[in-house]
Structure formats: C-alpha cells, structure tokens
Amino acid sequence: MATSRKHPVSRRGFMAGTTALAAGTLGFPAIGGAQAATVKVGLIHPVTGFVAYNGQQGRLGATMAIEDVNKAGGIKAMGGARLEALLGDSQSKVEVGVSEVEKMNGAGVAAYIGCFQSPVGIAASQAASKYGTPFLIDVGASDQLVTRGLKNTFRLMPGFGVSVEQGISSLGALNNAANGVAKSAVIVHESGEFGTGTAKLLASKLPSIGISVKEVIGHDNPTRNFDNIALRIRSMAPDLVMMSNYQNEYMLLARTLHQQKVNLAGFFSILGGGFNYKFVKEMPDVAQYMMDVNHWFNPKSAKAQALKKRVEAGGALFTFEVYLAYSTVMLLAQSLEHAGSADKEKLTAAIAGSTFNAELMPYRETRFVNGQNQGARPAVLQALKGDIQVIGPEDVASAKAVFPRPKFT
Amino acid sequence: MFDPAIILAGVLNGLLAGGVYVLVAVGLTLIYGVLHIINFAHGSLLMLAMYAVFFLWRLLGVDPYVALPVVIAGAFVFGYLLYRGVIGRLSHGRDENILLITLGLSIVIDNLALLFFGGDTQTIDVSYGPDLQLGVAFLPVPKVVSFAASLLICAALGLYMARSDTGKAIRAVARERQGARLAGIDVPNIFAISYGIGIACLGAAACLLMPTYYVTPVSGHAFVLVAFTIVVLGGMGSFLGAAVGGLLIGVVESLGGLFLGEQLGQIGISAIFILILLLKPTGLFGGAR
Amino acid sequence: MNRAAVLAMIALAAAIVLPLLVPGYLVNVGMLVFFLAFIGQSWNLSGGFAGQTSFGHVVFFGTGAYTSTILHVTYGWNPWLAWPVAMAAGGLVGWIIAFLSFRAGLRGSYFALITLAFAEVFRILANSVPFTKGGLGMLIKAEPGAANFQFRDPVWFYYVALALCVVSLLIAWRLTQSRFGARLVAIRENEDAARALGIDVFAEKVKVLVLSGAMAAAGGTFYAQKYLYVDPNIAFGVDKSVEMLLVAMVGGAGTIFGPLMGAATLTAINEGTRWLASVVPALKNVQPLSLIVYGAMLILIVGRLPDGLASLFARRRRHA
Numbered sequence A: 001m002a003t004s005r006k007h008p009v010s011r012r013g014f015m016a017g018t019t020a021l022a023a024g025t026l027g028f029p030a031i032g033g034a035q036a037a038t039v040k041v042g043l044i045h046p047v048t049g050f051v052a053y054n055g056q057q058g059r060l061g062a063t064m065a066i067e068d069v070n071k072a073g074g075i076k077a078m079g080g081a082r083l084e085a086l087l088g089d090s091q092s093k094v095e096v097g098v099s100e101v102e103k104m105n106g107a108g109v110a111a112y113i114g115c116f117q118s119p120v121g122i123a124a125s126q127a128a129s130k131y132g133t134p135f136l137i138d139v140g141a142s143d144q145l146v147t148r149g150l151k152n153t154f155r156l157m158p159g160f161g162v163s164v165e166q167g168i169s170s171l172g173a174l175n176n177a178a179n180g181v182a183k184s185a186v187i188v189h190e191s192g193e194f195g196t197g198t199a200k201l202l203a204s205k206l207p208s209i210g211i212s213v214k215e216v217i218g219h220d221n222p223t224r225n226f227d228n229i230a231l232r233i234r235s236m237a238p239d240l241v242m243m244s245n246y247q248n249e250y251m252l253l254a255r256t257l258h259q260q261k262v263n264l265a266g267f268f269s270i271l272g273g274g275f276n277y278k279f280v281k282e283m284p285d286v287a288q289y290m291m292d293v294n295h296w297f298n299p300k301s302a303k304a305q306a307l308k309k310r311v312e313a314g315g316a317l318f319t320f321e322v323y324l325a326y327s328t329v330m331l332l333a334q335s336l337e338h339a340g341s342a343d344k345e346k347l348t349a350a351i352a353g354s355t356f357n358a359e360l361m362p363y364r365e366t367r368f369v370n371g372q373n374q375g376a377r378p379a380v381l382q383a384l385k386g387d388i389q390v391i392g393p394e395d396v397a398s399a400k401a402v403f404p405r406p407k408f409t
Numbered sequence B: 001m002f003d004p005a006i007i008l009a010g011v012l013n014g015l016l017a018g019g020v021y022v023l024v025a026v027g028l029t030l031i032y033g034v035l036h037i038i039n040f041a042h043g044s045l046l047m048l049a050m051y052a053v054f055f056l057w058r059l060l061g062v063d064p065y066v067a068l069p070v071v072i073a074g075a076f077v078f079g080y081l082l083y084r085g086v087i088g089r090l091s092h093g094r095d096e097n098i099l100l101i102t103l104g105l106s107i108v109i110d111n112l113a114l115l116f117f118g119g120d121t122q123t124i125d126v127s128y129g130p131d132l133q134l135g136v137a138f139l140p141v142p143k144v145v146s147f148a149a150s151l152l153i154c155a156a157l158g159l160y161m162a163r164s165d166t167g168k169a170i171r172a173v174a175r176e177r178q179g180a181r182l183a184g185i186d187v188p189n190i191f192a193i194s195y196g197i198g199i200a201c202l203g204a205a206a207c208l209l210m211p212t213y214y215v216t217p218v219s220g221h222a223f224v225l226v227a228f229t230i231v232v233l234g235g236m237g238s239f240l241g242a243a244v245g246g247l248l249i250g251v252v253e254s255l256g257g258l259f260l261g262e263q264l265g266q267i268g269i270s271a272i273f274i275l276i277l278l279l280k281p282t283g284l285f286g287g288a289r
Numbered sequence C: 001m002n003r004a005a006v007l008a009m010i011a012l013a014a015a016i017v018l019p020l021l022v023p024g025y026l027v028n029v030g031m032l033v034f035f036l037a038f039i040g041q042s043w044n045l046s047g048g049f050a051g052q053t054s055f056g057h058v059v060f061f062g063t064g065a066y067t068s069t070i071l072h073v074t075y076g077w078n079p080w081l082a083w084p085v086a087m088a089a090g091g092l093v094g095w096i097i098a099f100l101s102f103r104a105g106l107r108g109s110y111f112a113l114i115t116l117a118f119a120e121v122f123r124i125l126a127n128s129v130p131f132t133k134g135g136l137g138m139l140i141k142a143e144p145g146a147a148n149f150q151f152r153d154p155v156w157f158y159y160v161a162l163a164l165c166v167v168s169l170l171i172a173w174r175l176t177q178s179r180f181g182a183r184l185v186a187i188r189e190n191e192d193a194a195r196a197l198g199i200d201v202f203a204e205k206v207k208v209l210v211l212s213g214a215m216a217a218a219g220g221t222f223y224a225q226k227y228l229y230v231d232p233n234i235a236f237g238v239d240k241s242v243e244m245l246l247v248a249m250v251g252g253a254g255t256i257f258g259p260l261m262g263a264a265t266l267t268a269i270n271e272g273t274r275w276l277a278s279v280v281p282a283l284k285n286v287q288p289l290s291l292i293v294y295g296a297m298l299i300l301i302v303g304r305l306p307d308g309l310a311s312l313f314a315r316r317r318r319h320a
Helices: A011-024 A052-071 A094-106 A118-129 A160-177 A193-209 A227-236 A247-259 A277-282 A302-313 A320-339 A344-352 B004-035 B042-060 B068-090 B095-117 B141-163 B165-175 B177-182 B187-209 B221-234 B239-260 B262-279 C003-021 C024-049 C058-073 C079-103 C108-128 C155-177 C179-189 C191-196 C201-227 C232-236 C238-252 C258-279 C288-304
Strands: A038-045 A082-089 A111-114 A135-137 A153-155 A184-190 A212-219 A240-244 A266-270 A291-294 A379-384 A387-392 B132-134 B137-139
Touching (some): A038 A052, A038 A094, A038 A320, A052 A302, A094 C024, A094 C258, A111 A118, A135 A320, A160 A266, A160 A387, A184 A227, A212 A227, A227 B004, A320 A344, B004 B042, B004 B187, B042 B068, B042 B187, B137 B141, B177 B187, C003 C024, C024 C238, C058 C108, C058 C238
Parallel strands (some): A038 A111, A111 A135
Antiparallel strands (some): A291 A379, A379 A387
C-alpha cells in the first residue's frame, strides 16, 4: 500500500470544502436584488447528456418568452410582477429531475416547466404534485403524462395519440386522392417509450384506412447503421415507410434508403425526430417529398414568423422545443393574469380553465381535460425544395402535398 | 428474409460495418494488452477525432479520407500527451485508479465538446458516387473504401509491431513489464506511445466513419461496447484477434438483426461476449494469460 | 465503546434529526446520498472486500426494480411483500452470474466485462419482452400511504434510505469482524494463496455475489417505489453501474464507510456544480461546465487520494 506522511488534501480542508458546498446549496439567492415581486418559474430540461441539444432548445424558448413577458410589463394583475426563471438541468436522469423539483420548491416556485423526456416528466410532475405546484409539460410525448389523474399536470402540446389520429386521417385523405396507391407500410420506431407507443397505436389503426402493416421494426438508441433495416425494407417492398424516432436515427435511415434508391409511394413519419430545417437544408435531396406529422408552428401566424426570425438571428434553429416552450410560458403568464396571484390553487384552477390563444401554434381553442389540451393538434408537413411546408390541416396549410412521390430514375 | 440473396447481402453489410469496428477495437486491445487498463475514455476520444475530421472538412474543405494522415498523427500526439500528462501521472500505477481517471476524463471531454461544439448533430456530405450493387446488396462506396482502408491500416500496424524496434519494445513491455525495464526499455515512454497508437487508431476510425455516420458529443460511445466485445472475442492484446473478431461481430450483428429483429438482434453481440468469456476467455487468438 | 462507534452514533443521531432542521430539498439530497451509499455498499461487498470488480452491477438493481414492480402492478402484490421477493430475485441473479463466471474461472477484467454484458442482455430483454411492457416502461399508480410503500411525506423515503444505509454499514462492519469477511479479503489479496490455504474460493465468491445482488435489488425496489416509473434504461442502463462503482472506489473500496463518503462527496459535487451553473449569471448558458467540474474533481480526488477518501481517516501507524 502506498504510504505518505502528508496527505495532499488535508482532512480539515476537505471537510470544510464539502460543508461549504452543501451549505451553499440551500437555495437560490436573489440575484440583482429585484424590487417588485417576482414569480419564480422552474425550468427543468436535459441540457447535458444524450439529448442536450433538445434540452437547450427548450430552455432557449422558455427563457426568451420569460424575457418577453417581462419586457411587456410583467404580470399586470400582480402589479407588474416579473417572471424569474430558475434554470434546472435534469441530466436526463429521473432522480436529478426530481432533485431539481425539490430544490426549486424550496426556492418557492409558482410553477414548473419541463422536461422533454417522458420518464423524467412523469417523475418530476409526480414530485411537484405533492406540493400542489402546477407542472406544465412543454415537450413530452407519452400519454402516460396526462392519464394519471394528477390535478397539477398540464400539457399544451398533443400527445402521440392525437398525432397518430391526425396522421391516419391525413394519410387516408392523401391516399384516397391518389387512388389508393399505398397499400402496405413498414413501421420503424425507436425502442423507448415514445417510439414503441406511437408504433403500436399506428399499427393498430392503419388497417382502417386500407393499409396493411408488413412489419414493425424497433431499433435501439443509438443505432450504428441501418443497412440491414434498409435491406429488409427493400425486400418487403412496402409502399410506405413510417418512422417514429429521434433525429440521428431518422436522418441515417432516410439517407440510407435514399442512397439505395428505394422506391416508395411516400415516407410518412409520425413525430419523426429528424424532420427539421437542419435536415432539410443540409440534405435537400434526401429530404425531398418526405412527410411528417409533428409539432409545428402556424405558418400563417405573424408572431410565429417574427419569433422565427429572432431565433435564427441569434444563431439557433427554430425547432419545436423552442416554440412549444415559448407557448407554454405564455400560457402560464396568461393564467397568472387570470388568477391574479401565484397562489397554487388559484393558478392551477386558472390553467385548468384556460382558453389561452396559442397564437404561435396551429391549435384550436385551448381546453384542458385531465390536463391535456384538447385543442392541440400537430401539423402535417412535407419537405419541398429545401424548405418545409405545412400541408395540413387544411386551415393552416401553406402548400399542397405531393403524393405519391416520383420514382427514382 | 430467408432468401439466400438477402442473407448474403446481410453478410456483406456486416463485413463492411465490422471493418470499422476493427479499428476501434485494435486501439482498445493495444491499450489493454500493454497497459492492462480498460480505457473508459475510448468513446470520448473517438468523438473528438470525429469532430476533428468534421471541422477539417467544414472549415478547410478537406475530404475525410485525405485527412487520414493528419488526423492519425494528431490523434497519436494527443493520446501520447494525454497519457504522459494526465493518466500516467495521476494513476500512481494502479489499474483500478486508471479506470476511474479515464472515466473522469470521458466526462470532462464529453462536456467540453458539448460546451464548445454544441449538442446538435453534424454530418459530412460528400458524394462518392452511386452505391455499388452486388445482387441484392447495395454497398455504399465510402463503406467499401473504409473497409479496405481499415484492414490496410491494421496490417500496417501489425507489421510495425512485429518488425520495428518500438514495436518490439511495446510487445516486450506487454509481456513482462519488470523484465523490460531491466532490459533498459523506457517503460513510461512505451506506455505513452502505446496509448498514443491506440488513440491514433481512433483517429483513423473517425476518418472512415464520418462519411457515413454523424458526430454529436456522445456519438463515440455507441462503438465502445462493441469494441469491448471484439477485444474479448479476439483475445485481449491480439491484433489478429481484433481484426477477425471485428469482422465476425459485424456479421453476427447483421445476421442477428435480420433474423431476430434489430432490437433483439443486438443481444447477439452480448450473448457472444458472454459465451466467449465462459468458454474460452482468452479469446480466439489470445495467448495464455 | 471505541471512538469510531461513538462517532457513528452521533452521526446517526444527526442524520435522524436532520430533516427537522433543513429544507426539503436537502432532505431529498440526503435521501439520494443514503440510497447511493446503500447500493454502493452492495458493490463494495463484492468489488471492494472480495476484490471482484464488476461493471454491470445494475443488473441486480434492475432485477429488483422490475420484480417488485411487476408483482405490484401486474399481480396486485403489496410492494412491502414484493420487496423480499425482489431481493431474492437479485440474489438468484447474483448466484447465476457468479456460478457461470467463476466456474469458468473468470477473474479481474474478464469478470468485470462479463457483468457488463449480462446487464446489456437484461436491458435488451427488458425492452423486448411483453411482461415488462418493453420500451413503454411500467408506471406504478400513485397511492400515497405507508401501506403501499409510498409515502405522503417524502421525508419517509429519507428515513427508509437512512435505514438501508445503516443496515449496509452494519453488514459491512460484520464482514470485517467475521471469518467470512476475512476469507473474502484473502481471496482479494491473492486468490491462489487463499485456495492453497484451504478456502473454497468458488463458494465464497458465489456467496458474496448473492448477498451483493440481493442488496442491490433491494435498492431497485426502493427506487421504483420512490419514482413510480421503471423502464429498461432506468433499470439496466450503464449509468447506475458506474455510480455504484464510482462511489465505492472514490470513497475507498473495501472499507466500511467508503461508499457513504463517496456518495456524500460525489452527490455534493454534482448538486453544487449544478446549482452554481444555474445561479451565477455568467454561467447561465454554460451548463456543461457543471459536469466538466464534476469530472475534473473526480480525476483530482482519485489522483490525490489513490486509496479513496477513506484513507483520509485511516489510522496512520506506519511512521515513527
């Protein structure tokens, strides 16, 4: 055993150091000495780890919205009270997310917004419910988030159930208009919560629009290569390939199938993780004609277009995490106005009865049932000529769909 | 799916994928064979090398294959310095501690990358022409090139280890540390060189992966579990083992995916791992340990 | 009573009283520390005392989490009753892995890697078999109440974690006093010599892995009941294996208090760096910095204290 007469770290120094750290974590000190009352909003996103990009985008949208609310005079019904963002990193772990909930509770948050990953969102909202604090899910696909009977949990965006419904109805309409050219599909999904759930639901509903499911292929996150999945797809020769996964795998499979010139009537994904401007601009040939049912802003909304410009001017991409988080903060702000205070019960009731106009989104009027916004709906998108167009629902469409896609020559 | 043409295509796909696994595994097996450490930082270092390839392409327009010598050399130097400056110095020569240090390093490197490069995915888009078609199999040109390059690099490295003075010194240290020291070999230097070569292999792997894969701050880790399996399968410390093991694992992964479905198919890799360890722990080509 | 025991009593009293003195957030952190110390101790038994380093200890944790959750959610068992079954399941998996691996004569890195592979196999299986609901994960219905191993007041989870930690410390202490423990140490120091001394090396290693597996599985059930959700990544992901290994080794493998010290230190660093990154205005957009500091501190601690934190408190008799 190595012996040393003096330890490089003294026992006393070590104890002192850790005690200081522990004491320091007793709460969030007030910064800058705000004068008027502030309403603390806890933001919990996975800003490090596997989905750091998505987490950072969510944080970006939320903090921008909070700034905008404050610039416009804060919560007027509370004497101009400003919103104060408490920033939390869930590190993609359930226990860390819950730890943030507890920490922010100690700091007196009025509401939480989070968590991108459904498992973290499930646990965090459960923890928040013990304190009766409203928990607003900005992004979280699992329907288990809003079917637990928790009175404090609200989700503005649609779950995968609604997204699948929208997908089925749009696909059915497209197929009818094309004389039923699509008769079979292969579903590819990520093996986690959202992919598995979406794929199951989709597989059960496709027959109702006359499309048979040849196979449902699940894959891991991450997947190193898609050559074999592409091989199987080619051998089954389906008319449609339908994906539900995260961005890297989505992009890899799309690229592989494109390189192998696989002929399909269409790519129709439900919550396809890679369907965004970066993908479409960096790989326009691969993306061309791909369709997706996803969270999207309303292209006819001037506010959304203006926000898009602002975000892009700041060097970031206008992804769904940004505008969903932004909209969620706006929902919270309006509810605070209606409640007239940050009292938890009043605020929860205000959110529950909210008719918030989600201006950025192609939603119908907000109406929460069991915490799920019934007015939420995804948009149906298609990549055309290096840009993303909304091809449905009809009242927000910016272009007509191209279906079936032309064959490779 | 049981059509022989599909199976053949699956085998070919597997070989191509395995080719790159080989490079990652070779580095790992060298580091283990000489230093007796399991390099937890392997995935993170692969990721760094991939970013290097990406930036060379994005900022200087250098094709990833052309970048091979530069990235390999740079990776070697980085690995050498990392060992000399951090790992070797702080581990006090204890294997368990090296493990923890490489673990800490991987956390630091991953998050430095996240901080400086951002979390979003980066890809290289270089077209090398249409896929080669062999029956039912579509073989992307970059994958074929990577496969060939990988095996060439392995062969070259194997020759170097067998013939050169440094190579002999490395093998001496791997076999008998004390004896090598007594014979006058500068063992700490050899350790650093070995680590450097291991990382240089990652540099090569990065160049060969980027044309068909992508890079994010966490994208290196996906290859490390496979690399561990290959190292064990081939025999820790054996180059030939890593090469054969890599190709074998590539094919198993491929066929497993075809027959059992992608998810369950991944079990093939772990199952092989377990079977090899239970039945012949020294691996296919491992010597007595 | 010797000095160490008195100190331990005082520390225990302080831990019991702590929730009355500090905010809820710190009580939660305390719970995490004790929980981590508990599962870290399970690693320590086989990895520290017996010297059988494992990279896949999460396999036991996940077995426990899923066993109790499936019994509770699918078959309606009360979680308290399911808990011992989960522990038994963990012990069984420990027995299987130990039997297979040690029969094949695996040691050192080979054993460590095979445990990693087993954990991966379990993760993939959990993702694919129907009775775990695969990737969807299993949700435990929130029914707060002590009878359901869920508590209306989170402080009770703190006390359960504390109790588990104390139990694990007692087990470790008993190990240092017992012949079984002495045999394990002999095996760790030199397996062949131990065999030559007449120790049934195989049987002892299997025993410790069964014990270790049961303990880690107990932690799994606790975790499931606290967070009410289990999925293959939570149950069998490599992160927990790393945490268990880390707290034990950083704290001092093979010592009684090592895992507790490691857990306290690493949790403090994690919480502290995350807190700093969220409140210091200049750091607001550089969250990864918190983990960079965490990794750097890990390297420093290991570099400066090669025998772990426990060596700070080890009696120094060596020099005159």
